[in-house]
Amino acid sequence: MTKVFILSSLSLVFVGLYGVLTRKNIVKILIALNIIETGINMLLVAFGYIEGGLTPILQSDLSIANLDKMVDPVPQALVLTSIVIGLGTTAFALALAMRYKNTHNSISIRATDEEGVNV
Amino acid sequence: MNSIVFLVVIPLIAAFLSLFLEKLNKLAMYIVTLFNLIFSITVLMSGNIPFNVAIGGWRAPFGINFVVTDITIYFLLLVNIAALISITVVNNIKEYQFYSFYFVLLAATNGMVLTGDMFNFYLFTELSTFAIAGLVAYKRDRLSTGAALKFLILSSTASLFSLASIGLIYKTLGTLNFADIALKLSKLNQASYNLILILFLSSMLVELKIFPFNLWVVKSYEGSITSVNMFTHGMLGTAGIYGAIRILLIVFPNMYSTNISKVLIILSVFTVLIGEVGALKEKNLVKILAFSSMAQMGVFMFGIALGSFESIKGALYIVVSNYLAKLVMFLVTKQYSNAVESKNYIDMKGLGRKYPILAISFTIAALSLMGMPFFAGFWGKFSIVVSALALGKLSTIGIAILLIASVVEGVYYLRISHTFFAEKDVNSVNISRVYSLIPFVLAAIILAIGIYPNFIEQILWNVIDEIKNAPDKYINIILSLK
Numbered sequence: 001m002t003k004v005f006i007l008s009s010l011s012l013v014f015v016g017l018y019g020v021l022t023r024k025n026i027v028k029i030l031i032a033l034n035i036i037e038t039g040i041n042m043l044l045v046a047f048g049y050i051e052g053g054l055t056p057i058l059q060s061d062l063s064i065a066n067l068d069k070m071v072d073p074v075p076q077a078l079v080l081t082s083i084v085i086g087l088g089t090t091a092f093a094l095a096l097a098m099r100y101k102n103t104h105n106s107i108s109i110r111a112t113d114e115e116g117v118n119v
Numbered sequence: 120m121n122s123i124v125f126l127v128v129i130p131l132i133a134a135f136l137s138l139f140l141e142k143l144n145k146l147a148m149y150i151v152t153l154f155n156l157i158f159s160i161t162v163l164m165s166g167n168i169p170f171n172v173a174i175g176g177w178r179a180p181f182g183i184n185f186v187v188t189d190i191t192i193y194f195l196l197l198v199n200i201a202a203l204i205s206i207t208v209v210n211n212i213k214e215y216q217f218y219s220f221y222f223v224l225l226a227a228t229n230g231m232v233l234t235g236d237m238f239n240f241y242l243f244t245e246l247s248t249f250a251i252a253g254l255v256a257y258k259r260d261r262l263s264t265g266a267a268l269k270f271l272i273l274s275s276t277a278s279l280f281s282l283a284s285i286g287l288i289y290k291t292l293g294t295l296n297f298a299d300i301a302l303k304l305s306k307l308n309q310a311s312y313n314l315i316l317i318l319f320l321s322s323m324l325v326e327l328k329i330f331p332f333n334l335w336v337v338k339s340y341e342g343s344i345t346s347v348n349m350f351t352h353g354m355l356g357t358a359g360i361y362g363a364i365r366i367l368l369i370v371f372p373n374m375y376s377t378n379i380s381k382v383l384i385i386l387s388v389f390t391v392l393i394g395e396v397g398a399l400k401e402k403n404l405v406k407i408l409a410f411s412s413m414a415q416m417g418v419f420m421f422g423i424a425l426g427s428f429e430s431i432k433g434a435l436y437i438v439v440s441n442y443l444a445k446l447v448m449f450l451v452t453k454q455y456s457n458a459v460e461s462k463n464y465i466d467m468k469g470l471g472r473k474y475p476i477l478a479i480s481f482t483i484a485a486l487s488l489m490g491m492p493f494f495a496g497f498w499g500k501f502s503i504v505v506s507a508l509a510l511g512k513l514s515t516i517g518i519a520i521l522l523i524a525s526v527v528e529g530v531y532y533l534r535i536s537h538t539f540f541a542e543k544d545v546n547s548v549n550i551s552r553v554y555s556l557i558p559f560v561l562a563a564i565i566l567a568i569g570i571y572p573n574f575i576e577q578i579l580w581n582v583i584d585e586i587k588n589a590p591d592k593y594i595n596i597i598l599s600l601k
Contacts, residue, residue, distance in 0.1 A: 013283075020276055029272060036276070040283050047290040075289060078238055082282055085245050089275045092249060096256060096268045103261040109269070 005046035012039030024108045026097045030090060037086045041079045048072030120170050123162065123185055126155055126195070126229045134222035137215050144218040148206055151222065155229065156199040163192050171235070171597045179235070179597045180299045186235040186597055189581045194232045194361040197442060201353025202228075204446055204557060208453055209346045217257055224250035224350060228358040235597060237285050237295040240362065241278065244322065247355055248274045254350060255343040263342035270335040277322040277332065284318035287311065297370050298597035301589065304373065316371055316379055323366070326359030328416045329383075330390040337397070340409035345453040348405065352412055352445050360419065360438055367423060368431070369589045375426040381513060383424035388517045390417030395527040404452050404464045407531065408445065414528065415441040415488065418521060422503045425514055428583050433502030435579050440495035443565050444484035447558045451481045455539075458548045464535050469543030471536075476555040478539040480562035485532035487565045489525050495568035500525070 012035055019032025053071040058064060097107060104111040133151045137144050162168070169188040173179060187195075202225055212218075227247035234240050248271070256267035289295055291311050292303045304312070325332045340348050367374055374380050394414030398407045415437060422434025454477060455467045471478030483494065490500035500521075507518035568575050585592045 017276075020272070026268065033272065033275060033279075036279050040279050040286070043283060044286040044289075047286050074295075075286065078285070078289075081238075081242065085242065088249065089245075089271065092252070093268065093271050093275075096252070096264060096271065099256070099259065099264045100268055103259075103264050109272075111265075 001051055002046055002049055005042060005049065009039045009042035009046060012036070012042065015039075024110055026100060026107045026109055027094075029109065030093050030097070033093075034086065034090060037082070041082060041086075044075040044079050044082075048075035120162065120165075120167055120187070121172055122158075123172055123187060123233065124174065126158060126233065127226045129154060130222045130226035130229070134219050134226065137218040137222060140218075141215070142213075144215060145209070145212075148209070148218055148221060152199065152202045152206055152225065155225065156196075156203055159192065159195045159199055162187060163196065168192060169592065169596050171599075179599070180294050180296050183239050184235045184296070184597060185233045186297075186593070187233070188593060188596070189585050190361070190364060191232055193578060193582065194357060195229065197357045198228050198232060198354050201349065201357060201442070201446065204450075204561075205346050205349035205353055207557065208349070208450065214257075216253065220250045220253040220257075221350070223247075224254065224354060228354045231358040232361050235297050237288060237297065237300065240366075241281055241285060241322075244281075244326070244362070245275075245278055247358065248278070251339075251347075251351055251355055254347045255339045257347065258342060258344060260342075262338065266335065266338035266342040270339050273332070273335050274322070274325045277325045280318045281322035284315045287315050287318070291315075296597070297365065298594040301370050301372070302594055302598065304371065309377070312371075312373065313377060313379065316374065316377075319366065320379075320383075323359065323362055324386075326355060327363055327420060328356075328390070328413045329420055330386045330393060330417070333390065333393075333413050336413055337406055337409045340412075341403065341406050345449055348408075349446060349449050352449070353442065356412070356416070357438075357442060363420075363423060364586075368586045369593055372589065380424045380426055383420060384513060384517050387417040387420035387424060388520050390414065390420070391521055391524045395524040395531075399527055399531050401531075402463045402465060404456065404467075404535070405462050407464075407535070408448055408452065411488065411528065411532075412441070412445055414524065415445075418500070418503070421507075421517060421521060422499070425503070425506055425510055427506045427510065428587065430503050430506035430510075431586065432579050432583055433499045433506070435582060436499030436502065436575075437496065439568065439575065440487050440499060440565065443495065443561050444488050447480050447484040447561045447565075450554070450558045450561075451477045454550050454554050458550050464538055468538050468541050469545045470548065471539030472542070473545050473548065474550055474552075474555065476552075476559050477550075478536065480555075480558035481539065482536040483562040483565055485536060487569065489529045489532060493566070493569045495565045495572075497569060498572050 016032045016036030016039060019035065020029055023029050023032060048071055050069065050071050054063060054066055054069050056070040056073040101107050130151055133147055137147065140147055172185045174183045174185065224247055227243045227250060230243040231240060231247065234243060252267045252271040255270060256263050288300060291307055292300055294300060294303065328336050391414045394410045394417060398410035401407045419434045419437045422430045422437060455470050456462045458470065459466045487494035487496040490496045504518055507514040
């Protein structure tokens with residue numbers, strides 16, 4: 001089961017990476033970024049997953065006796081934080097995209113090319 | 120010394136308060152920055168270094184910890200001094216957004232330097248990325264909006280890969296603490312080690328402006344106001360350098376036995392070439408400085424990638440000289456371009472005759488970046504050349520290209536200095552002499568380091584000593600091993 005999670009998360013990462021690299025529409029790029037982020041979050045959760053594991057909460061004697069069957073809670077905490085970071089990035093980038101539309105009259109990422117920095 | 124967390128907490132509180140302070144924002148900016156600077160000087164003088172603070176009382180491998188060692192305290196001072204110098208050029212800004220982003224940047228860069236935890240480092244890096252993107256977009260025009268959006272997309276894509284590498288570290292080693300990772304690193308097999316390091320490097324190279332990841336640099340510098348340029352260079356850049364030193368040299372010290380260091384050598388040589396050639400044909404002074412700061416980062420990375428202690432010392436000299444020189448150059452550029460209302464250096468013809476102190480400071484900084492003897496940058500390039508020649512074919516070719524590139528650097532910098540001193544009537548221009556003070560002091564420090572390097576050499580050897588004896592001086596302190 002863990003292998004399925006890891007494979008599907010990696011495929012999400014590559015789908016998103018393809019989107020970031022090939023799309024010109026800024027909103028599509030941001031959606032692709034969110035797809036990468038979902039993939040990475042899923043990867044982190046899959047790293048802490050145990051087949052048939054228990055919820056990592058100490059609630060009864062039974063759960064204390066089965067400590068080694070609990071899934072790892074640390075990656076889940078990391079994922080919560082990174083979801084918040086992703087929300088911040090997306091909101092901020094969309095706000096910038098609105099201003100980009102006002103200043104460039106376009107939401108294509110290529111619209112800035114005419115300023116001409118040839119790196 | 121639990122109070123070290125104030126360095127991060129107080130700027131964050133100020134970032135919230137700045138929404139309500141209105142006209143007092145500028146005063147609050149000075150108070151918070153001075154607090155951070157004085158606090159870090161107090162820590163340096165207190166004699167308690169090194170120490171380790173476990174936040175919330177959770178001991179090191181389990182909780183988040185802040186560490187203060189020799190490297191940390193010097194970089195903390197560099198970040199906070201750069202903040203203080205940069206805010207002296209902030210004037211006529213009334214929007215609270217600017218101040219709010221500045222406080223977040225201050226908190227994030229201080230946090231990047233202090234933290235001893237991989238995930239915490241990632242969070243602070245992301246936070247500083249937001250802050251810089253917001254500050255770059257401050258001008259609200261076409262160029263700055265595009266630059267901010269591109270920087271945000273590039274750096275968040277890169278940092279997602281570093282998140283993946285953090286996940287891999289946790290999966291393989293079961294820890295996120297810098298010291299604990301360094302201790303358990305020998306248990307890692309070569310393939311996972313390479314994968315982790317490559318994924319993590321991708322996000323660090325964005326901040327270090329190394330070649331495939333530096334497409335954001337020129338537009339961000341060109342599109343933003345001078346104080347933001349100085350934040351990007353002095354605060355974000357310095358914190359990124361700290362991250363490179365801490366992570367490449369102490370947490371993952373086995374890099375030199377793999378091919379990654381060779382790849383880094385090639386990338387840094389490309390960075391230097393692109394930076395110098397790009398600057399050569401530019402007329403816009405801010406763009407020239409952006410290209411040149413890329414090139415200097417390339418030289419720094421070359422020194423780190425060579426991996427001998429002599430070359431690391433050279434790279435640290437490059438850091439100090441580039442840090443001082445770019446601050447001088449941005450200050451001079453700000454005054455001159457305000458005076459003639461143009462960023463093209465040809466329009467600044469003749470200003471050096473009327474305001475010689477600014478132009479002489481600029482020339483001193485330029486000579487130091489080129490690596491002329493008797494200036495700070497010379498000792499850096501000297502150490503790197505000496506150790507590169509001893510380290511085989513690839514590094515010899517690399518250093519040859521680097522030396523040719525510094526000749527190119529000399530050409531365009533001296534052309535600018537010559538334009539400053541060329542004859543032209545500039546009586547209508549007026550610059551207050553007060554603004555000459557800070558560039559003059561910084562240029563004097565560059566000269567002092569160049570002529571009498573012993574007082575900074577001692578500090579650099581302390582830093583290198585920590586890298587050499589990382590188990591004794593870093594790992595055992597944090598994990599309280601005997």
